[in-house]
Amino acid sequence: ASKQPVSLPSEPFLVIAHRGASAYAPAHTFPSYELAIDMGAHYIELDLQRTKDGKLIVLHNDSIELNGNEMEIEEITSDTLGAFKPAEEFNQPSNQFASQRFASLRVPSLEQVLREFGDQTNYYIEIKSPERYPGIEQQLIDQLDGHHLLNREDPLPKVIIQSFSSDSLKKVHELSPSTPLIQLYSFKEKADLPTSKLKRVTRYASGIGVNSMAVTEHLVKTVHQSGLAIHPFTVNDPEHAAALISMGVDGVFTDKPDLILHLLSQEY
Ligand code: G3P
Numbered sequence: 585a586s587k588q589p590v591s592l593p594s595e596p597f598l599v600i601a602h603r604g605a606s607a608y609a610p611a612h613t614f615p616s617y618e619l620a621i622d623m624g625a626h627y628i629e630l631d632l633q634r635t636k637d638g639k640l641i642v643l644h645n646d647s648i649e650l651n652g653n654e655m656e657i658e659e660i661t662s663d664t665l666g667a668f669k670p671a672e673e674f675n676q677p678s679n680q681f682a683s684q685r686f687a688s689l690r691v692p693s694l695e696q697v698l699r700e701f702g703d704q705t706n707y708y709i710e711i712k713s714p715e716r717y718p719g720i721e722q723q724l725i726d727q728l729d730g731h732h733l734l735n736r737e738d739p740l741p742k743v744i745i746q747s748f749s750s751d752s753l754k755k756v757h758e759l760s761p762s763t764p765l766i767q768l769y770s771f772k773e774k775a776d777l778p779t780s781k782l783k784r785v786t787r788y789a790s791g792i793g794v795n796s797m798a799v800t801e802h803l804v805k806t807v808h809q810s811g812l813a814i815h816p817f818t819v820n821d822p823e824h825a826a827a828l829i830s831m832g833v834d835g836v837f838t839d840k841p842d843l844i845l846h847l848l849s850q851e852y
Pocket residue numbers: 602631644710746768793817837
């Protein structure tokens with residue numbers, strides 16, 4: 585029988601820096617992660633993709649536009665990816681946080697991020713398109729293990745792994761039962777997650793992540809009664825964050841960790 589998933593601590597309220605402090609610096613880049621860590625976010629969030637030469641890289645989309653061509657990440661090498669400038673979208677004249685100092689940034693590999701930040705932060709890692717990347721679960725666990733980030737006794741787990749794919753999470757649970765996992769869901773309107781479904785999730789995961797507009801007090805209650813945590817995404821408005829906090833959620837994904845931390849320090 586599979587080992588029971590670990591429970592996430594109920595405190596503190598988790599501030600998860602979505603793609604880093606990505607409101608202020610280009611998503612999934614070193615400045616974005618550095619800023620999030622400096623602000624005091626509990627986790628930096630990473631989305632994973634894999635290049636043709638088998639490197640895990642940190643990028644939201646599974647394709648990029650390069651020299652006018654749309655290219656799938658799984659079909660290009662890390663060398664080719666080296667020509668892509670992730671700041672171009674961020675550095676629009678209308679963006680008050682645009683800066684020339686971002687222009688030379690490149691997409692980091694997971695290895696570079698882990699080497700740079702080591703155990704000075706915690707990692708909330710999304711397996712983005714597991715169907716495109718066979719074996720990504722083992723590869724990720726091996727890489728995290730190589731950095732001694734798994735099976736530790738820290739107050740907050742160093743690593744949380746999230747995915748919309750339950751198949752991928754179940755594989756991770758078999759490979760690393762002590763790593764807390766988050767099952768992601770996205771709903772058009774209000775979330776529909778009956779207790780029977782949540783009960784199945786408790787076999788492999790420690791919590792769920794749901795788009796914030798779908799969250800209701802009833803959902804939070806049902807999720808907690810099932811013994812799971814709930815982390816809504818992506819919350820950048822303090823009033824909305826306050827409403828979610830009153831509903832009892834356990835943390836939020838945010839592009840603006842400073843705003844959420846400020847709110848927590850003021851009122852809660
Ligand atoms: O991982 C939670 C949330 O980030 C999922 O949406 O598209 O921002 O990765 P996305």
